[in-house]
Amino acid sequence: MRVSIDSDLCIGSGMCALTAPGVFDQDDDGFGTVRPGREDGAGDPLVKEAVRGCPVRAVTVEEQG
Structure with a gap:
């Protein structure tokens, strides 16, 4: 899987961390x-x-292969 954060969407809530x-x-x-x-x-x-x-769905996981 590939994990990413869309920096244009992120509001810095810190929930991911x-x-x-x-x-x-x-x-x-x-x-x-x-x-x-x-x-x-x-x-x-x-x-x-x-x-x-x-809260803004900035974190995504893409399943690979």
Whole structure:
């Protein structure tokens, strides 16, 4: 799977980083980011919860292959 955050949609609520801190972080301005090297989600079961918890649907997961 491929995890991403649409920076045009993100409002910086921080729900992704709170829900799955091993995959998501916040930048210096408070907006969500995917941690370097964690773009595949690394099988973290909380990634899908982070997708559901984003109030503006900025977090997405694409199943690959």
